[in-house]
Amino acid sequence: MIERSPVHSPLGRLQGVWDNPAYRWPLIFGLLALMVVAPHVLGPYATVILTNALLYVVLALGLNVVVGYAGLLDLGYAAFFAVGAYTIGIVHHVYGLDFWLTLPIAVLAAAGAGIIIGSPTLRLRSDYLAIVTLGFGEIVRFSARNLSITGGASGISGIERPWIFGWEMRSSMDFYYVFCVLAVLAVIASLRVADSRLGRAWLYVRHDEDAAEAMGIDRVKVKLAAYVIGAIYGSIAGAFFAVNLGAISPESFSFQQSVLILMAVILGGMGKVPGVILGAFIVILAPELLRDVGELRLLVFAAGLLLIMLFRPKGIWPSQGR
Amino acid sequence: MALTDLVLQQLVNGLVLGSFYALVALGYTMVFGVVKLLNFAHGEVYMVGGFAGFVVLSVVSGALGSGWTAVAFSMVLAMIGVGFLGVVIQRIAYQPMLSAPRLSILITALAVSLVLQNSILGATGGRYVPFGADLGFGGINLGNLFISHNQIILVGTAGVLMLSLELFISRTQYGRAMRAVSIDKDMCRLMGIDVNRVIAVTFFLGSGLAAAAGTMAGAYYGSLWYFMGFLIGLKAFTAAVIGGIGSIPGAMLGGLILGLLESFGTMIPGVGSAWKDVFSFSILILVLVFKPTGLLGKSEQERM
Numbered sequence: 001m002i003e004r005s006p007v008h009s010p011l012g013r014l015q016g017v018w019d020n021p022a023y024r025w026p027l028i029f030g031l032l033a034l035m036v037v038a039p040h041v042l043g044p045y046a047t048v049i050l051t052n053a054l055l056y057v058v059l060a061l062g063l064n065v066v067v068g069y070a071g072l073l074d075l076g077y078a079a080f081f082a083v084g085a086y087t088i089g090i091v092h093h094v095y096g097l098d099f100w101l102t103l104p105i106a107v108l109a110a111a112g113a114g115i116i117i118g119s120p121t122l123r124l125r126s127d128y129l130a131i132v133t134l135g136f137g138e139i140v141r142f143s144a145r146n147l148s149i150t151g152g153a154s155g156i157s158g159i160e161r162p163w164i165f166g167w168e169m170r171s172s173m174d175f176y177y178v179f180c181v182l183a184v185l186a187v188i189a190s191l192r193v194a195d196s197r198l199g200r201a202w203l204y205v206r207h208d209e210d211a212a213e214a215m216g217i218d219r220v221k222v223k224l225a226a227y228v229i230g231a232i233y234g235s236i237a238g239a240f241f242a243v244n245l246g247a248i249s250p251e252s253f254s255f256q257q258s259v260l261i262l263m264a265v266i267l268g269g270m271g272k273v274p275g276v277i278l279g280a281f282i283v284i285l286a287p288e289l290l291r292d293v294g295e296l297r298l299l300v301f302a303a304g305l306l307l308i309m310l311f312r313p314k315g316i317w318p319s320q321g322r
Numbered sequence: 323m324a325l326t327d328l329v330l331q332q333l334v335n336g337l338v339l340g341s342f343y344a345l346v347a348l349g350y351t352m353v354f355g356v357v358k359l360l361n362f363a364h365g366e367v368y369m370v371g372g373f374a375g376f377v378v379l380s381v382v383s384g385a386l387g388s389g390w391t392a393v394a395f396s397m398v399l400a401m402i403g404v405g406f407l408g409v410v411i412q413r414i415a416y417q418p419m420l421s422a423p424r425l426s427i428l429i430t431a432l433a434v435s436l437v438l439q440n441s442i443l444g445a446t447g448g449r450y451v452p453f454g455a456d457l458g459f460g461g462i463n464l465g466n467l468f469i470s471h472n473q474i475i476l477v478g479t480a481g482v483l484m485l486s487l488e489l490f491i492s493r494t495q496y497g498r499a500m501r502a503v504s505i506d507k508d509m510c511r512l513m514g515i516d517v518n519r520v521i522a523v524t525f526f527l528g529s530g531l532a533a534a535a536g537t538m539a540g541a542y543y544g545s546l547w548y549f550m551g552f553l554i555g556l557k558a559f560t561a562a563v564i565g566g567i568g569s570i571p572g573a574m575l576g577g578l579i580l581g582l583l584e585s586f587g588t589m590i591p592g593v594g595s596a597w598k599d600v601f602s603f604s605i606l607i608l609v610l611v612f613k614p615t616g617l618l619g620k621s622e623q624e625r626m
């Protein structure tokens with residue numbers, strides 16, 4: 001990897017430390033240790049916030065596969081999050097199938113939805129995909145609100161907590177650790193897939209679609225793969241979100257939700273895993289720090305997003321040129 | 323009420339709805355034609371236009387009352403003001419991005435729309451704002467069919483605006499320049515056309531038409547909301563795609579078709595009003611899948 005980070009800025013120096021393998025592993029172990037002790041040090045309220053941040057890490061990493069790796073704009077990502085959550089709500093809660101058996105069904109449902117929406121539209125101009133995903137997000141939310149099986153506007157409540165090895169996940173601390181494991185798995189999967197043959201194909205398609213196609217890459221298939229992988233991340237996050245809260249309603253999966261996840265991806269720097277993690281923490285922790293801003297937090301983020309696009313288009317922690 | 327009356331009533335409703343969609347769709351299609359940019363913020367421009375009309379109306383209602391004269395006056399001022407807002411948006415946010423990757427432009431457009439939406443959210447506290455126009459409930463009875471004066475004025479105004487736009491584009495110097503820029507920007511520069519000025523005029527006209535629709539919607543439905551641009555933006559885009567994006571008669575046609583489809587869609591058993599939005603998005607997806615060039619659009623080879 002070519003060293004290109006500007007060393008003069010503090011963040012650039014941090015990036016330099018990160019890119020140096022001698023520091024990287026101790027840093028990772030330090031962060032993991034911090035994750036393990038954090039809820040015991042910071043107390044129950046912070047644990048809930050951190051759990052939410054970790055949920056966003058998983059969601060943002062999933063959307064990053066679509067936006068950052070494949071370069072497609074998805075404005076309805078919350079739809080996959082909803083598919084995961086509602087599959088758990090319906091199959092696990094209403095029909096009583098075990099959570100761990102419902103999880104694969106949720107993943108399949110989201111992947112199926114991804115193929116149905118993606119395969120016709122990925123052939124078209126990329127801005128059409130953005131608007132179709134926006135429409136799809138709204139269709140899913142409207143359907144959740146109007147169907148009786150999804151509980152209408154009030155949603156589904158009283159979803160049972162899952163058991164693992166004879167132990168029921170119940171406290172917020174339990175779920176914090178569950179989301180820690182999910183986030184770590186999501187990070188590993190993201191890093192691995194970026195280095196795979198598919199990851200290189202995305203890189204190629206993102207930079208020059210025509211050249212990629214001339215080299216024998218099937219751009220529609222490669223983009224569809226990104227879209228489906230993103231959907232799978234979203235559905236897994238949704239499934240655990242549903243059992244964590246025990247209740248879901250259509251308003252958790254609104255357009256604002258999709259926008260917040262997208263902001264997590266872009267603010268930190270699309271395409272790069274540490275940037276996306278940073279973005280997810282910014283999106284969740286900033287409202288806690290900016291309490292006075294209240295309802296206007298989205299305005300602050302939107303203005304920030306605009307400034308970043310105009311002056312630092314690669315994000316706070318951008319992907320290194322390679 | 324007999325079925326024919328019901329059909330005629332829905333025809334009137336569809337025309338009203340279609341006029342709103344057509345006015346907003348024109349902005350999408352004009353901007354797309356000239357700069358090949360999908361202006362995501364356009365729905366929010368419509369919303370801001372409604373609020374601009376509201377502000378003007380509350381200032382002038384002392385002198386002009388709150389009838390159609392005052393609403394027409396507010397509409398014209400809102401069109402001019404929001405037209406300039408469109409130019410400012412173009413200059414600040416889109417101009418620097420024209421050579422950037424498409425993903426960056428899309429994200430910038432999204433950011434602009436969020437800034438507009440959330441500024442109004444901050445200003446109104448997220449509440450519905452009563453528009454304050456008093457237009458009366460008069461109308462014409464044709465057998466069992468009732469058409470209100472407001473509906474006639476509204477569809478008539480939309481028709482006049484669209485006709486003027488058509489004349490502007492086909493008869494004036496700027497209109498000719500706009501058509502030329504949409505075909506070949508670089509060649510226009512060589513021919514001495516001030517392309518940036520033409521783009522600015524395009525944004526001015528598109529935003530102005532959206533503001534007209536926003537003000538009329540506020541007067542017709544009676545209230546404004548910071549989120550009202552989201553759905554109509556999506557639907558006007560659908561209308562533009564149905565008619566063929568980039569084609570101006572197509573946007574008008576698409577708007578009317580979508581308005582009629584939607585108002586007749588609510589008559590289909592099982593669709594009803596709860597599903598009408600799902601119905602229009604499904605139309606969007608179906609059109610994009612089976613006829614992405616729309617009814618009047620030209621097929622073009624486009625680099626992604």
